[in-house]
Amino acid sequence: MAMMRAMQMDAPGEALHMVERPLPVPQGSDILIQVSACGVCRTDLHVADGDIHGALPIVPGHEIVGTVVALGPDADRFAAGDRVGIPWLGQTCGHCRYCESGRENLCDHPVFTGFSRDGGFATHVVADARFCLAIPDGFDDAHAAPLLCAGLIGYRALSMAGEGLNIGLYGFGAAAHIVAQVAIWQGRNAYAFTRKGDEKGQKFARSLGCVWAGHSEEQPPVELDAAIIFAPVGALVPASLRAVCKGGRVVCAGIHMSDIPAFPYADLWEERSIRSVANLTRQDGVDFLEIAAKIPVKTHVTRLPLGDANAALDTLRAGEVEGAIVLVP
Numbered sequence: 001m002a003m004m005r006a007m008q009m010d011a012p013g014e015a016l017h018m019v020e021r022p023l024p025v026p027q028g029s030d031i032l033i034q035v036s037a038c039g040v041c042r043t044d045l046h047v048a049d050g051d052i053h054g055a056l057p058i059v060p061g062h063e064i065v066g067t068v069v070a071l072g073p074d075a076d077r078f079a080a081g082d083r084v085g086i087p088w089l090g091q092t093c094g095h096c097r098y099c100e101s102g103r104e105n106l107c108d109h110p111v112f113t114g115f116s117r118d119g120g121f122a123t124h125v126v127a128d129a130r131f132c133l134a135i136p137d138g139f140d141d142a143h144a145a146p147l148l149c150a151g152l153i154g155y156r157a158l159s160m161a162g163e164g165l166n167i168g169l170y171g172f173g174a175a176a177h178i179v180a181q182v183a184i185w186q187g188r189n190a191y192a193f194t195r196k197g198d199e200k201g202q203k204f205a206r207s208l209g210c211v212w213a214g215h216s217e218e219q220p221p222v223e224l225d226a227a228i229i230f231a232p233v234g235a236l237v238p239a240s241l242r243a244v245c246k247g248g249r250v251v252c253a254g255i256h257m258s259d260i261p262a263f264p265y266a267d268l269w270e271e272r273s274i275r276s277v278a279n280l281t282r283q284d285g286v287d288f289l290e291i292a293a294k295i296p297v298k299t300h301v302t303r304l305p306l307g308d309a310n311a312a313l314d315t316l317r318a319g320e321v322e323g324a325i326v327l328v329p
């Protein structure tokens with residue numbers, strides 16, 4: 001019997017462990033994909049640490065690039081041998097009020113890859129072909145992987161930030177290192193905010209073309225038009241509100257954040273706004289991958305073997321990643 005391997009999580013706070021299973025047979029509109037690379041996202045860390053709760057046991061990973069090896073009877077997109085990307089949005093119901101109004105990212109009955117359905121920390125994964133994305137030719141597998149969440153949800157957050165010239169990025173990890181490149185390509189100025197003392201991260205941000213890099217308690221040299229918060233730190237909400245101009249926007253791009261401390265109404269006054277960004281639509285994926293190829297976005301990746309998934313999560317937790325970590329089976 002053909003077998004697959006996966007790094008499975010049984011309970012939050014426990015290390016992932018390698019399991020071996022029979023290779024699944026895809027049903028309905030599902031396809032079976034042989035994984036060639038899977039990015040490690042902060043959301044995987046929130047799953048592993050129990051900050052958010054989904055199905056258990058679970059194989060995390062939702063920045064998957066691989067090759068189609070088998071198709072379910074109703075899978076009419078893609079063919080065996082095609083390269084596909086599998087993002088966080090694994091499935092939607094198609095008939096709730098959000099799905100029916102073009103907001104499938106907010107679906108009432110969604111399936112999320114690596115959260116409510118097994119993901120890509122594995123040699124193989126099953127995904128609904130209707131929610132898979134074609135990967136532009138210019139990217140190799142490992143460099144394409146971080147585009148599928150860090151890039152894609154980062155891009156959605158940048159769209160929500162409006163058209164302003166000066167954009168602040170709080171937390172300069174996998175998402176910000178991609179979004180900075182998009183913002184600069186759009187002719188804007190990117191300002192990078194890192195942890196205090198993270199001079200390596202600030203240098204990395206400047207090397208990508210950010211006009212300024214400092215730590216998150218600093219005031220940037222200009223008033224920002226918008227700030228996007230990627231770090232899961234609630235205190236960054238009032239901090240970034242104080243850095244944006246009148247009418248400025250603060251966009252929270254993560255799925256989880258520590259509590260937001262109380263702050264004076266004066267910091268929100270003058271039409272400043274705060275919003276979150278949740279998940280993605282398939283159209284976001286199509287739009288972003290087209291732009292990423294056009295720029296072209298250069299992702300910085302560190303490859304680790306699949307069996308090192310726990311070490312990858314630890315490194316991410318410690319904030320010691322330049323760009324993104326990608327697991328390779």
Ligand SMILES: [Zn+2]
Nearest residue numbers: 093096099107
């Ligand atoms: Zn729905």
Ligand SMILES: [Zn+2]
Nearest residue numbers: 041043149150
């Ligand atoms: Zn993610």
